[in-house]
Amino acid sequence: MRRGALLLLLVCAVALARAAAVVTDGLLPNGNFEEGPPKSELVNGTVVSRGDAIPQWETSGLVEYIESGHKQGDMLLVVPQGAHAVRLGNEASIRQRLSVSPGAYYAITFSAARTCAQAERLNVSVSPEWGVLPMQTIYGSNGWDSYAWAFKAKLPAVTLLIHNPGVEEDPACGPLIDGVAIRALYPPALVRGSGNLLKNGGFEEGPYFLPNASWGVLVPPNIEDDHSPLPAWMIVSSKAVKYVDAAHFAVPQGARAVELVGGRESALVQEVRTVPGWAYRLAFAVGDAADGCAGAMVAEAYAARATVKVPYESRGVGGYKRAVLDFTAIANRTRVVFQSTFYHMKPDGTLCGPLIDDASLVGLRKKPAAGAGGRRRLLKFL
Structure with a gap:
């Protein structure tokens, strides 16, 4: 019985390890999508045919695996981090299971770019919380912006989901996603002896900056994020x-x-x-x-x-x-x-x-x- 119980515990531990990546500050596992699916899993060279084809990620709906320099009509798609990104078509999503500390606060950072749609938005959620990030305003000169979104972990294992709720006539006309990262947030306390009543007055506590992303990170208004990425x-x-x-x-x-x-x-x-x-x-x-x-x-x-x-x-x-x-x-x-x-x-x-x-x-x-x-x-x- 003891040997059987031990074996069962080991099997459960392995299953949990596979189901939820232990997060550390920085890119999520394959957060820059440089590990791609086998070419046999791509339809017409870009469309991901299976939900588990991209390592570390689960996909649903029309998801494309894009290489930097890919052409769509007269549009040249550029990838800011590395050589690959994903594109989310209408009602498409990507998700990754994460192991976190219940009660702790985290900030997600990711880069996104509009392609051919004019009024795109993204739903970002870590169940049971969610937010909507509109993408009508472009702040970056190369068409890419990095966004931060914060959440409070309710469970030891959570699922991060980025979803395109778009209803474009061209179902593939969705945003590009790249460079998905996470950072644990430590609610700042007043500095004893300083007399400063403001917390985080120097803004040193905040979301993760993606490597080589020279355009900063956009922090959305709190109507779109229940927890501020700037503590x-x-x-x-x-x-x-x-x-x-x-x-x-x-x-x-x-x-x-x-x-x-x-x-x-x-x-x-x-x-x-x-x-x-x-x-x-x-x-x-x-x-x-x-x-x-x-x-x-x-x-x-x-x-x-x-x-x-x-x-x-x-x-x-x-x-x-x-x-x-x-x-x-x-x-x-x-x-x-x-x-x-x-x-x-x-x-x-x-x-x-x-x-x-x-x-x-x-x-x-x-x-x-x-x-x-x-x-x-x-x-x-x-």
């Missing part, structure tokens, strides 16, 4: 913000920052505990990401009844300046908001905007000497 921060309104890294962009402090690419249609928000009647000081850096986004920028910050507009003349080659907003709290919780006043566009037609980094909020414990009710506006450049 402690919410993206409010209808457009995404761009998460950038020091390896490919100019970052004022540390290794990561946020570029406000949605104008007034997106806002970066964090809610902080405050004491009504106390004075507080919000300090932050405003700059440009050295991504060719040039022109007269204005970043806005709001807290309680106070607001400040920070002008920044960008040459598109990097640089920043610091700003301070003093305010008096009027409630037990105060929303700190960052927003771009204007829309900006690079010469290649892609959206861009001012950079926000190194944000801190400290209590002064007494009301400002001038003004009343927190209405005084103060801007200092340090």
Whole structure:
């Protein structure tokens, strides 16, 4: 009996290992699709004929295995990571089983590109959570964008699914998917002794950056993602913000920052505990990401009844300046908001905007000497 029970446990362990890949920060197993199906499993050279033909992935519906440089009519399909990607036709999906820690938070990063459809979107889910990522707005100059989507693990084994709900006349006219990665998120705590009431004020905690992806990662608004890929921060309104890294962009402090690419249609928000009647000081850096986004920028910050507009003349080659907003709290919780006043566009037609980094909020414990009710506006450049 003991030998039989041991054998049964071993069989179950092997089955679970095959069913769910143990995730570590980085690309998922075959996350860049460089391991392809046998040519015998491809119909007409691209269409995957079996649901388990692509190693580590399960597919359903019309899924194509695309090689970089593949031609579709007058369109040349380019793959950003390696030489291969998949294309999801109408109602097609890819899925992978993952082994995770229940209760932990994770961010999925993947790259996607429109092909011939004009109003594409993707459903991303880790059961029982799901989100919808619209792809009408193209932020990357080469047609590809990287997206982040976060979830809280409810079970030790979950299934990541990326699904195209499209209803195009051409059933193969769907988005390309490449470079699927994951990163465990660690909810940031207040740094003791710093006095900073903002969590993750330097934006160092966030989603994974794909190797050689020089266009950053789009973080969608929270209406499309129940859990923010930027811990402690919410993206409010209808457009995404761009998460950038020091390896490919100019970052004022540390290794990561946020570029406000949605104008007034997106806002970066964090809610902080405050004491009504106390004075507080919000300090932050405003700059440009050295991504060719040039022109007269204005970043806005709001807290309680106070607001400040920070002008920044960008040459598109990097640089920043610091700003301070003093305010008096009027409630037990105060929303700190960052927003771009204007829309900006690079010469290649892609959206861009001012950079926000190194944000801190400290209590002064007494009301400002001038003004009343927190209405005084103060801007200092340090």
